[in-house]
Amino acid sequence: MSEDRRSRPAPLYSQIDVSGPFAPPPAPTPGGVAGEMTRLLREMLAAQDRQNEILEELVNQLGATQRQRANELGQWKQANPRLAKDCRKAAEALSKVQTEYLANITQEINESFESLIDGEFMLNEFVDRFGPRLAHLNGLLQVLSQLSSAAAPAGAPNAS
Secondary structure, three states: OHHHHHHOOOOOOOOOOOOOOOOOOOOOOHHHHHHHHHHHHHHHHHHHHHHHHHHHHHHHHHHHHHHHHHHHHHHHHHHOHHHHHHHHHHHHHHHHHHHHHHHHHHHHHHHOHHHHHHOHHHHHHHHHHHHHHHHHHHHHHHHHHHHHOOOOOOOOOOOO
16 A cells, blocks of 8 residues: 555646636625734734743843853952952953964965965965964953953952
8 A cells, every 4th residue: 555655646736626617706804804814913913922022031041141150250250359360461461462463364364365365275274374373362362351350240349
């Protein structure tokens, strides 16, 4: 029986009986159309309300996570005020290093622009040489910046 189903192709078109007398569909009553439109609009409004509720829940969840993280960073900064200040100094120094590194990268790009466009090997070599270092430098700078500029939790005295 399963072989019989596989061997028969599925019909592409459905059959319509056109032999019967033609009768136009009944004209919709004005109240019926208005009622149908009202029902559809109410369904759309209910769906939109649900979507808004879900978005509010998402915003609340993300906000709670960010508040918790800020609170943890603030507590860490209060517990380690000297280290937080050292992180600020290190972030400022590393920012200068990053600026110099970016200047070197842009100089390299400007000098070898033609070969970077024409040769995939040269582009891959450039990305391999500068990409990982830049990514790690950015990561370090981000961590130091976050640890040095965390706001104190609400109601706590500022330990700066």
